[in-house]
Amino acid sequence: MEIKVRQLTICEVAADGGAISLGFEDVAGNPAAVSVSLSQIGALIMTLPGLPEAALKARYGDQSLRYAYPLASWMLEQSTDTTQRIITLETEEGFKVRFSIPKDEQSLLGEALTQPMPGMTVRPN
Numbered sequence: 470m471e472i473k474v475r476q477l478t479i480c481e482v483a484a485d486g487g488a489i490s491l492g493f494e495d496v497a498g499n500p501a502a503v504s505v506s507l508s509q510i511g512a513l514i515m516t517l518p519g520l521p522e523a524a525l526k527a528r529y530g531d532q533s534l535r536y537a538y539p540l541a542s543w544m545l546e547q548s549t550d551t552t553q554r555i556i557t558l559e560t561e562e563g564f565k566v567r568f569s570i571p572k573d574e575q576s577l578l579g580e581a582l583t584q585p586m587p588g589m590t591v592r593p594n
Contacts, residue, residue, distance in 0.1 A: 483504075553570060
């Protein structure tokens with residue numbers, strides 16, 4: 470069954486934390502919802518971020534296009550595993566993503582951010 474969504478209306482977590490619910494209104498104005506179990510939320514989350522970029526490439530036929538979220542803030546934390554740090558990147562709209570960074574990668578990332586990028590390809594966002 471394919472449902473064409475006009476607008477997202479609500480996103481909520483089940484009281485027991487076992488699922489999320491995405492409520493929406495279809496193009497005819499009918500309310501509907503999709504419930505996703507906790508075991509499938511990770512698969513959904515890992516799939517969604519790549520879709521806008523795939524859509525851009527398909528629409529414009531340009532494989533160099535990238536979908537970039539403007540960074541509003543970031544935070545670095547020490548993990549309970551002392552060989553890892555956690556970096557949180559956030560947009561103004563509140564979209565957050567967290568990565569754990571192994572100790573070896575921390576230095577490489579810091580160096581990469583401070584070095585000029587010769588021959589850098591400028592890509593529109």
